[in-house]
Amino acid sequence: MLQQLRSYITKEQLFTAADPLLLAVSGGLDSIVLTHLCVQAGIKVEMAHCNFQLRGAESERDETFVRTLAESYGIPLFVRRFDTETYAAAHKRSIQVAARELRYQWLEELRQERGLSFIATAHHMQDNVETVWMNLSKGTGIAGLHGILPVQGRIVRPLLFATREEIKAYADAENLQHVEDSSNTTDKYTRNFFRHQVLPRLEEVLPEVVKNTGSSIERFREAEILYRQAVEIHKKKLIEQRGEEYFIPILKLQQAVPLATIAYEILKPFQCSTAQAAQVVELLNSEPGKWIATATHRIVRDRKWLIITPLEATASTHFIIEEAQHLVQLPDMLLKLEQLAREGFTVPATASIACLDLQQVQFPLILRRWKKGDYFYPLGMAKKKKLSRFFIDQKLSLPEKEKVWVLESHKRIIWVAGMRIDDRFKITDKTRKILKLELA
Incomplete structure (x- = not known):
């Protein structure tokens, strides 16, 4: 078992001999065996125990047991008591999810505080197989078939190579004591149902179902790598x-x-x-x-x-523009206004600038998003056109349409910003002053 542990650590590149670990120890069989194996392998470790205070005297028993264990090994131990039920109610979590969140948050804080390299948990092959069968049943896709990963961020699982039977046999051979969590016997939790009902029934027909699924998990992980590579190629193309x-x-x-x-x-x-x-x-x-x-x-x-x-807010935004105003800051651009003499002025040939006959314009102006039913007289046309039809002619996409601003004077649209002015406000031979509008 010790040799298998060392081989698995090397194969999966879990950590190096110089990396100190924080062992998550509940007092159950799996974490007791992992602790013993790490000590035998000469791995530098510290221990952490979570008391979720959910099982009364049994929770106190587990904490006492782990304290005694740590003392016997001479390993530093850190214990945290959680008010799990209060946390679950406040954050609207199930008890199981609440306990998992509290556990991993604290373990990571402790790992950083102690300057340790990784958090090690005692998940084993049976846990992994249960996870894959649950994921397959729920329909999580190929990502769910890799099960519990050997390395996930700063969390390592050195026992994933071992079955529950192998772990128990090692504990018996080494005369290792442990405590039992009574909640593991109930089938009200999904994992326990798969553990006690589903997999035993499968083993009646296929005795090697756990080891066979464990072997398949490794192939699933490799297949997922190829799958992800193919997906990335398609993403770049599409x-x-x-x-x-x-x-x-x-x-x-x-x-x-x-x-x-x-x-x-x-x-x-x-x-x-x-x-x-x-x-x-x-x-x-x-x-x-x-x-x-x-x-x-x-x-x-x-x-x-x-x-x-x-997704953006759908409410229209309106800006009131007085005659003396020269700048309007919009969420996505800046509007500049300038009044100029007609004489000697040349109209720029750019869509971002509009030049209107100031005499035809009535202040205050209203700058707003366009809405259904809006219409104007496009420059060069004697007939009015709905903006929705105008946008179709301009081949605008829906997102582009939603970004269009219109400038309104006395309930008449004088400019579809950045696109077209209204023909009724164009510069003519009679124009004396110009209102220049520029988007920047």
């Missing part, structure tokens, strides 16, 4: 970032194989669920303008692109 927005070419995505999996993986960073990814695939064959919202983003079907844009 996703183009432009500022805060992301563009995916519809035709290329439609040709991707396997489509459903690739769509899910490239959309997952935008909080897209499996069900929503399937809806996005359907979106590829829908008409432009349709969209799906995730918790953080909106995925819009444009003509040639899927456009992923961060």
